Amino acid sequence: MHLLIQNAEIASEHSIHLTTGDIEVREGKIHRVGPQLPIPAEARVIDGTGKIAMPGLFDAHVHFREPGFENKETIATGSEAAIQGGITGVVMMPNTRPAIDCATVVANVLEIARRTSRIPIYTSGCVTQSRAGKALAGIDGMRRLGVKMLTDDGDTTENPAILLTAMRYATEFGMFFASHCEVPELAGPRALNEGVMSYRLGIQGSPACAEEIIIDRDIRLAHTAGAHIHIQHVSSKLGMETIRWWKNRGDVRVTAEVAPHHLMFCDEDIGDFDTHYKMNPPLRTRDDQQGLLEGLIEGVFDLIATDHAPHTAFEKSQDFVSAPNGITGVETALVSLYDRYIRHGTFGWDLIVKRFSAEPRRLMGLPVAEIAENAAADLILFDPLAETTFTPQFMKSKSINTPFLNQRLCGKVSLVLLGEHILLDSF
Ligand SMILES: [Zn+2]
Known part of the structure; x- marks a missing residue:
C-alpha cells in the first residue's frame, strides 16, 4: 500500500494547535510528513482537506x-x-x-x-x-x-x-x-x-x-x-x-x-x-x-x-x-x-x-502511535463537517444498547489505517 494524504489537519498530544500537512504512508510505515509533499507516481491520493488526522x-x-x-x-x-x-x-x-x-x-x-x-x-x-x-x-x-x-x-x-x-x-x-x-x-x-x-x-x-x-x-x-x-x-x-x-x-x-x-x-x-x-x-x-x-x-x-x-x-x-x-x-x-x-x-x-x-x-507499556516519519502506520482521519447516525445498520457491535441509538451527531471517522491495511475507508 502506498498512500498520500494531502492537506490534513494533524493533531498531536503536545500541541493545542493542528498542523496542516501531507502524510505519505508506504509499506506500513509513515514515510514522510510535511507541507506539500511530491505525489509519488503509483500512490493513491486522498484529499485530507479539513479532516483531522490523528493516531x-x-x-x-x-x-x-x-x-x-x-x-x-x-x-x-x-x-x-x-x-x-x-x-x-x-x-x-x-x-x-x-x-x-x-x-x-x-x-x-x-x-x-x-x-x-x-x-x-x-x-x-x-x-x-x-x-x-x-x-x-x-x-x-x-x-x-x-x-x-x-x-x-x-x-x-x-x-x-x-x-x-x-x-x-x-x-x-x-x-x-x-x-x-x-x-x-x-x-x-x-x-x-x-x-x-x-x-x-x-x-x-x-x-x-x-x-x-x-x-x-x-x-x-x-x-x-x-x-x-x-x-x-x-x-x-x-x-x-x-x-x-x-x-x-x-x-x-x-x-x-x-x-x-x-x-x-x-x-x-x-x-x-x-x-x-x-x-x-x-x-x-x-x-x-x-x-x-x-x-x-x-x-x-x-x-x-x-x-x-x-x-x-x-x-x-x-x-x-x-x-x-x-x-x-x-x-x-x-x-x-x-x-x-x-x-x-x-x-x-x-x-x-x-x-x-x-x-x-x-x-499498557506499548509504543505510542504517532504521526511522525518512520513511525508505524496507525492513524485515523476524522471529518468534522460530516455526520454520523448511529443506526443498527451502522453499528458493527452485536448489541445496540447506546443512548445514541438512531441519533445523528456531528463528525465522522472517515479513514482508519493500521500497518499495511486500510481498515475503514469512506473515500
Ligand atoms: Zn467496572
Missing part, C-alpha cells in the same frame, strides 16, 4: 464478552465496532465465562483474537479465581502470556487482604492493578445513583460513597504495597478529588480513567426509565458530571476509556432494576466527544490524542 485511538476498558456471552458480543464484532469508532487497540476485561483468570483462558482469548480481529487485542486478567474474591488467580501464568493489568472488573476485589497480597506479589513482576470501585453492601441493586432522581423514580439508589470508599481504599493498599493502581470508570466528583489528592502527594503510582458517558450525561438524563442510561457505576448528579469534566481537562484523569458493555436488546428491554448494567461505547465515543465538547471548544484535539491514544498505550 489511532486505544481503549483500555472494553467488554468483548468472549468466551461465554457471544450472544452479546464476540471479539470479531467488538473489534469491528472499535474500528468504526477509530480505535486501533483495546484491552478486554476478564469478566467472561469462564473468567479470564489463568493462562489457559488467556491463551484461548488471544488465539481467537489473532484469528478474528483486525486490530491488536490485549486482555487483562483477574485478580482472584473466577473473580470470586477468595483465592488468587493464576497470575504468573497470565503474565507469561503478556498480561499486564489485573482486575476483577465488574466487581471490587472485596477482601482487602487478598488484594494487598496480590499487589505485593504481582508488582514484583511489573504488573499493575485496575479497580472497579464499589462496596457491594452499599451499592444495593446497582440501578442508579442515590439522590433526588432515585427518590423521584422510586428506585433504591447506590450512593457515591460506595465508589469513593474503595477508590481511597485501593489507592491506600497500593501505597502500602508499592503497587501501581489504576482506578476505572470514575463517576463521582469526590472520587476524582480523592484521586487528585493522592496524585498530589506523589508517593503512590495512581492513574485513572473516565468514561465518555460519565462526561456527557447525568442522572437527570435517565428520563422515562430508559435502560440505555443504566450502567455501573451509575450516572450521578450534574455536579458530578461537571466535576469529572474539570478533572479530565485538569489532567487528574490519565485516560478516556469507554467501558464498552454490550447487552442484547431483550436484556435491556426489561424493567429498569432488572436490566443489566452497561452501554456500548467504542463506536460512539469519538464522535460524541467531538459533538458535545471539541466542537464547542471545551477541549482540543490534543486532549483526545493524549488521553485516548497515547496515555492508554503508555499504561
Whole structure:
C-alpha cells in the first residue's frame, strides 16, 4: 500500500494547535510528513482537506464478552465496532465465562483474537479465581502470556487482604492493578445513583460513597504495597478529588480513567426509565458530571476509556432494576466527544490524542502511535463537517444498547489505517 494524504489537519498530544500537512504512508510505515509533499507516481491520493488526522485511538476498558456471552458480543464484532469508532487497540476485561483468570483462558482469548480481529487485542486478567474474591488467580501464568493489568472488573476485589497480597506479589513482576470501585453492601441493586432522581423514580439508589470508599481504599493498599493502581470508570466528583489528592502527594503510582458517558450525561438524563442510561457505576448528579469534566481537562484523569458493555436488546428491554448494567461505547465515543465538547471548544484535539491514544498505550507499556516519519502506520482521519447516525445498520457491535441509538451527531471517522491495511475507508 502506498498512500498520500494531502492537506490534513494533524493533531498531536503536545500541541493545542493542528498542523496542516501531507502524510505519505508506504509499506506500513509513515514515510514522510510535511507541507506539500511530491505525489509519488503509483500512490493513491486522498484529499485530507479539513479532516483531522490523528493516531489511532486505544481503549483500555472494553467488554468483548468472549468466551461465554457471544450472544452479546464476540471479539470479531467488538473489534469491528472499535474500528468504526477509530480505535486501533483495546484491552478486554476478564469478566467472561469462564473468567479470564489463568493462562489457559488467556491463551484461548488471544488465539481467537489473532484469528478474528483486525486490530491488536490485549486482555487483562483477574485478580482472584473466577473473580470470586477468595483465592488468587493464576497470575504468573497470565503474565507469561503478556498480561499486564489485573482486575476483577465488574466487581471490587472485596477482601482487602487478598488484594494487598496480590499487589505485593504481582508488582514484583511489573504488573499493575485496575479497580472497579464499589462496596457491594452499599451499592444495593446497582440501578442508579442515590439522590433526588432515585427518590423521584422510586428506585433504591447506590450512593457515591460506595465508589469513593474503595477508590481511597485501593489507592491506600497500593501505597502500602508499592503497587501501581489504576482506578476505572470514575463517576463521582469526590472520587476524582480523592484521586487528585493522592496524585498530589506523589508517593503512590495512581492513574485513572473516565468514561465518555460519565462526561456527557447525568442522572437527570435517565428520563422515562430508559435502560440505555443504566450502567455501573451509575450516572450521578450534574455536579458530578461537571466535576469529572474539570478533572479530565485538569489532567487528574490519565485516560478516556469507554467501558464498552454490550447487552442484547431483550436484556435491556426489561424493567429498569432488572436490566443489566452497561452501554456500548467504542463506536460512539469519538464522535460524541467531538459533538458535545471539541466542537464547542471545551477541549482540543490534543486532549483526545493524549488521553485516548497515547496515555492508554503508555499504561499498557506499548509504543505510542504517532504521526511522525518512520513511525508505524496507525492513524485515523476524522471529518468534522460530516455526520454520523448511529443506526443498527451502522453499528458493527452485536448489541445496540447506546443512548445514541438512531441519533445523528456531528463528525465522522472517515479513514482508519493500521500497518499495511486500510481498515475503514469512506473515500
Ligand atoms: Zn467496572
